[in-house]
Amino acid sequence: METDDRLGEVLGALDAGLPAALDRLIDFVRIPSVSTDPAYAADVRRAAEWLRGELAALGFEAALRETAGHPVVLARSAPGGGRSLLFYGHYDVQPVDPVELWDHDPFDARVEDRAAGAVIRGRGASDDKGQLMTFVEACRAWKAVHGSVPAGLTLLFEGEEECGSPSLAPFLAAHADELRASLALICDTGMYADGRPAITTQLRGLMGEEIVVRAADRDLHSGNFGGLAANPIQVLVNALAGIKDDSGRVTLPGFYDGVDELTNQLRADWDDLGFDAAEYLSRVGLSQPIGERGRTGLEMVWNRPTFEINGIAGGYAGDGFKTVLPAEARAKVSCRLVGTQDPEAIRAALQAHVRAHVPADCTVEFHPHGSAPASRMDITDPAFAAARAALTEEWGREAAYIGAGGSIPVGGDFQRILGMDVMLIGFGRDDDRIHSPNEKYNVESFAKGARSWARVLAAIR
Structure with missing residues (x-):
């Protein structure tokens, strides 16, 4: 485990390097890597090449692996002691339609100062380019302090998540031996609420x-x-x-x-979150929960x-x-x-x-x-408690174990094909407008997300 002094140096490097990190993210978001439209195929590949170049410059052994569709970016660090980790993200983005509802060109990414805090606005800023770059920037700062990126890492970035990941499962099956690690990490989820970090432990x-x-x-x-x-x-x-x-x-x-019914512990944890179903519905012009009688709001969206x-x-x-x-x-x-x-x-x-x-x-x-099928993570693995403590330390609020109403099939693919459990940590916010016009990612999410990954890497390796 990283000593507190060395971790402090990594966090300091992240803080000092934030302006340059934002410039890199803006460059990345400006590549229109729309995977669903064949007209953007060259741009999707350009985004993959951009990632490969960034990772190779950090010292990863990085390459594009061809699939039947868009390429996979696969990068490895040197083997070493501690847990081996597989980090996943996707570099493709959703189409921008209806483009007339955007405040500016969706691929003219920029930092905007808003009353609620600075944001990076552009297609893919949150889903998933900003998210995956939090991990890359954590590795960059690690190298600045230690001279090399963390050992035992494999980074897998796909280019077809937004069109159903047709090539991913075959790729995982064909390369299972080189991809298998002790734990997979995914940054394609969100926080429970603004300023409260979360680990997603089950997916519908x-x-x-x-x-x-x-x-x-x-x-x-x-x-x-x-x-x-x-x-x-x-x-x-x-x-x-x-x-x-x-x-x-x-x-x-x-x-x-x-x-299955909720465990008593998980029910108590979810009750402590103070979810207000009526308030949640009010954000979309509704007020009355409709669902199974006798179930709480979080049960209905996460566990039923x-x-x-x-x-x-x-x-x-x-x-x-x-x-x-x-x-x-x-x-x-x-x-x-x-x-x-x-x-x-x-x-x-x-x-x-x-x-x-x-x-x-x-x-x-x-x-x-x-x-x-649904996925459920084994939170008895000590890495979950260590990561939860690391997130709590960074954000100053206790990290929550949450469910997700949506589906992220890659989590289940890692479990079934590679036989490894998955930890989902993301820094998206409810108002990020993913898949919608004017998508954004808060600068705070980006900066503290990278700091969070530095802490998590120090805690669980």
Whole structure:
């Protein structure tokens, strides 16, 4: 473990080097590495090359590894004593549309002084370029003090996270022996609240499905056929309406298999966070929690599975009115999963439920849209307590163990493919506007994030 004196030198180097670090981050964000659009393929590669160059200059053995899609940036430090660590981030970004809602060019990154504190504004500033650079800058300061970056590190930066990471799992499987470490670190999450750091210890999984119900071979006049012919929209909504009961529970057989109750300790920890569901909803113009009766707000968003209708279409929805029975109706639905729920078993139960509601002269098609099981981290590993203490020391507020309502499939991939646990520490904030116009990353998040990683590295290696 790093001595307090040497850690202080690393933290001092980070403070002194902040202006130059901000310039590097701005240069990085200005590269339009939009992975979903083939028109930006050269820019995605340019971002990968930029990262490779930065890491090589720090003394990492760094290279681009080709995949079926965008390249992986893989860097290694010299082997050494202590725990081996694998750090993950992604250098690709979301598209910028609608561009007219941005205050300036999304890729003309800049530091802006705002009443609530200085921010770096630009696409990817928070998700995930600013986040991953906190770790790189911590390594830079470490080298400034020690003469070399920390030993036993592997850095893996992918370029396809924003388009579903199609190449990542095959890459992990093909290179498992060289990637496997004692612990993985991910910086693609947020703090519990502004100024209160957090370690995310569980992630919900996901199952997505599109359902298409068809009846007649054309749209029908509702006066001539209404009441006699099947209406695909009615068939579809009847099926979907039966998936939840009046208490908010999902009715699909076996849906709750593998769903565990909170431990007493975790329940107490979450209660201490003081989450106010009504206040949280008020930020989006709502006030009343809707979900399973008898569950707290944090349980509903972190520790309970969901069934949601994400989109539904059919018939005439243009201006005016058109009285038809449509020929088809479509719905896109998803389930957020927890515990050891099996996404494919739930998909099968959903399909069986819908088929049971479809009349004999109608047809139904199903189109899967991905799946990933939930992930839960083993916080009995002493590294979690050490990292929590390090974060608490840096931020001056006790770091929280939190869940995440969303899904980060790479965490589960590291567990299943590489057989290693994952620690998720991020410094994003609720108002960072990731995936939206005017994305930003607070300068405080960037600066204290890098200091936090320096402390964590000293505590857990």
